[in-house]
Amino acid sequence: DAGITQSPRYKITETGRQVTLMCHQTWSHSYMFWYRQDLGHGLRLIYYSAAADITDKGEVPDGYVVSRSKTENFPLTLESATRSQTSVYFCASSSPGQGKEQPQHFGDGTRLSIL
Amino acid sequence: AQKITQTQPGMFVQEKEAVTLDCTYDTSDPSYGLFWYKQPSSGEMIFLIYQGSYDQQNATEGRYSLNFQKARKSANLVISASQLGDSAMYFCAMRPDSGGYQKVTFGTGTKLQVIP
Numbered sequence: 237d238a239g240i241t242q243s244p245r246y247k248i249t250e251t252g253r254q255v256t257l258m259c260h261q262t263w264s265h266s267y268m269f270w271y272r273q274d275l276g277h278g279l280r281l282i283y284y285s286a287a288a289d290i291t292d293k294g295e296v297p298d299g300y301v302v303s304r305s306k307t308e309n310f311p312l313t314l315e316s317a318t319r320s321q322t323s324v325y326f327c328a329s330s331s332p333g334q335g336k337e338q339p340q341h342f343g344d345g346t347r348l349s350i351l
Numbered sequence: 352a353q354k355i356t357q358t359q360p361g362m363f364v365q366e367k368e369a370v371t372l373d374c375t376y377d378t379s380d381p382s383y384g385l386f387w388y389k390q391p392s393s394g395e396m397i398f399l400i401y402q403g404s405y406d407q408q409n410a411t412e413g414r415y416s417l418n419f420q421k422a423r424k425s426a427n428l429v430i431s432a433s434q435l436g437d438s439a440m441y442f443c444a445m446r447p448d449s450g451g452y453q454k455v456t457f458g459t460g461t462k463l464q465v466i467p
């Protein structure tokens with residue numbers, strides 16, 4: 237089925253470990269995004285990508301790395317996880333342009349706990 | 352800089368009643384879009400409705416409508432005939448028409464609980 241898939245749905249890891257969250261979309265959307273959701277903050281943009289091999293920082297990029305070698309995949313890596321990175325992570329995608337035809341479509345989220 | 356304010360952290364509504372979720376925004380961009388998303392307890396984010404800043408009419412999508420008052424910079428979501436399945440977090444978001452998707456700003460959300 238077409239859509240946006242995140243994996244894993246749940247992850248527990250320890251501080252200092254590297255962890256990668258995966259995101260795959262089948263719509264061929266050019267734009268992809270990573271957000272984190274924390275209580276009292278809503279969603280905050282970590283990184284986004286306008287196309288394959290084009291990525292840029294969002295509001296809270298420190299401690300994260302992204303890549304986009306293929307249009308459909310946009311993995312997010314925590315190079316050395318810290319407790320402050322415990323959060324729910326959402327991947328989203330969108331086609332370019334304006335208007336109601338171009339909302340962001342979100343994955344189901346990854347709940348990440350760092351002990 | 353943009354800002355979205357949702358002043359109601361939580362709300363209750365009786366089943367079959369209408370409810371309004373407040374959203375005010377601040378932006379210097381002359382043209383922008385406003386979005387509402389629903390997040391049920393299962394966690395996914397579901398797009399509900401969109402309003403463009405230059406749209407002449409308020410947006411409607413089924414039981415959802417957006418009460419857009421540009422001069423007051425408000426974009427309240429109205430849910431008519433509430434159902435138990437409407438219990439969820441609701442997020443307001445804004446994106447300027449210039450500058451791209453990286454400028455989407457979300458509010459902190461309102462938790463709606465529908466009472467039988």
